[in-house]
Amino acid sequence: MRKYLLPAQGEFYKANLHCHTNISDGKWTPEEVKEHYKYQGYSIVAFTDHDVFITHNDLRDDTFLPLNGYELEFCPPQDGHRRTKLCHVCFVSLDENKSVQKIFYKSKFFEKNPDAYVLDKDSDYIDPEYSPNVISDIIKRGVEEGFFVTYNHPTWSLETLDEYRNYHGMNAMEIVNYGCVVDGYDDHNGKVYDEMLRGGEKIYCIAADDNHNYAPIDSPGCDSFGAFTMIKAEKLTYSSISKALLNGDFYASEGPEIKDLYIEDGRVYIATSDAVRIAMITDGKCKTKAAEKKGDTITFASFSFYPEKMDYMRFVVYDKKNKCAYSNAFFFSKILSNEGNFDGTTN
Numbered sequence: 001m002r003k004y005l006l007p008a009q010g011e012f013y014k015a016n017l018h019c020h021t022n023i024s025d026g027k028w029t030p031e032e033v034k035e036h037y038k039y040q041g042y043s044i045v046a047f048t049d050h051d052v053f054i055t056h057n058d059l060r061d062d063t064f065l066p067l068n069g070y071e072l073e074f075c076p077p078q079d080g081h082r083r084t085k086l087c088h089v090c091f092v093s094l095d096e097n098k099s100v101q102k103i104f105y106k107s108k109f110f111e112k113n114p115d116a117y118v119l120d121k122d123s124d125y126i127d128p129e130y131s132p133n134v135i136s137d138i139i140k141r142g143v144e145e146g147f148f149v150t151y152n153h154p155t156w157s158l159e160t161l162d163e164y165r166n167y168h169g170m171n172a173m174e175i176v177n178y179g180c181v182v183d184g185y186d187d188h189n190g191k192v193y194d195e196m197l198r199g200g201e202k203i204y205c206i207a208a209d210d211n212h213n214y215a216p217i218d219s220p221g222c223d224s225f226g227a228f229t230m231i232k233a234e235k236l237t238y239s240s241i242s243k244a245l246l247n248g249d250f251y252a253s254e255g256p257e258i259k260d261l262y263i264e265d266g267r268v269y270i271a272t273s274d275a276v277r278i279a280m281i282t283d284g285k286c287k288t289k290a291a292e293k294k295g296d297t298i299t300f301a302s303f304s305f306y307p308e309k310m311d312y313m314r315f316v317v318y319d320k321k322n323k324c325a326y327s328n329a330f331f332f333s334k335i336l337s338n339e340g341n342f343d344g345t346t347n
Helices: 030-039 108-112 132-144 178-182 190-198 238-247 332-339
Strands: 002-004 011-016 044-047 065-074 087-093 147-151 172-177 204-208 228-233 250-253 258-264 267-275 277-282 287-290 298-304 312-318 324-327
Touching: 030 044, 065 132, 065 238, 087 132, 132 147, 147 238, 172 178, 172 190, 172 324, 190 312, 204 250, 228 238, 258 312, 258 324, 267 277, 267 312, 277 298, 287 298
Parallel strands: 011 044, 044 065, 147 172, 172 204
Antiparallel strands: 002 258, 011 228, 065 087, 087 147, 204 228, 228 250, 250 324, 258 267, 267 298, 277 287, 277 312, 312 324
16 A cells, blocks of 8 residues: 555646745736746746735636745844845745735835735734744744745855754745855755754755846846746645645655655655656665666656654655755654554555
8 A cells, every 4th residue: 555745636736935026126026927937837926025915816817826925034233244144934825815914024115015015903013133032933923823934045044053953833944945046055955954854843845936037037147937846736726735835745846856756565666757866865874766877867766764763754856957856854753643554545
């Protein structure tokens, strides 16, 4: 019997879960974002402009779903040398009918959009102090208020284990931030993800553009369409996508596909698009399956695993361009508590 780590049923929908428009510091309008991302095969964009929560349900159609959200910044006083550490967190609403913002601080973007937002009258301005207790408290509040909360671009933020080991309660972290990569930062954060997992956080990973779109769309400086999240859901509705996000029914990618992922007869199996290498990452030693010859590819691999010696496993798929797809981490404690063994048939 199989235990599916990605659901057997449903469709994959391509999503950008971190996006900026001219509502804050991006160039494109929300309508232009929809137009360009639909043309590139995306079905979902989370609109996460800085500071201000504005809904975009009017952009919805049969093949495009806008998710409503915003991004908050926690920043100490600037030192004038662009070496100041800071923390950015995205809040994506899991309820399409949510329109009132309860977590907010003073921002120029409220002045820019005076008629487009609704602040909760019973909530006070927060102090976005750069401290782990404040950041973790706001993350917790966001989750409690029905947001999917992500920790963003740790490399661009100049943060290290000393900082992010103290952030708790988020749903996911950005394992790739394409906009930061375009800007020259190596925001491929597999090591950060593992450090957070080994530190006790049971979280997912996403890949996103964090696009601002000031470079021409056909130039190497374009910060769109380079990192995305493939969400598997029953249908393209707000409730189905929200359910899939909470369940972890997705993977992050720069290009490669993860088509199937399941456990059967004491081994884990993964089916992919053409890959030169497939790795199983754990909290201990890793394993890799690769093509036999240079230039060849594989589309399938299987691995043994040992729950008594491992806390979790996750998978990375490498293609010929050295682009990667990243599964979420799967904790054996959760799998065992769900099934008692590895003979289940659903996630």
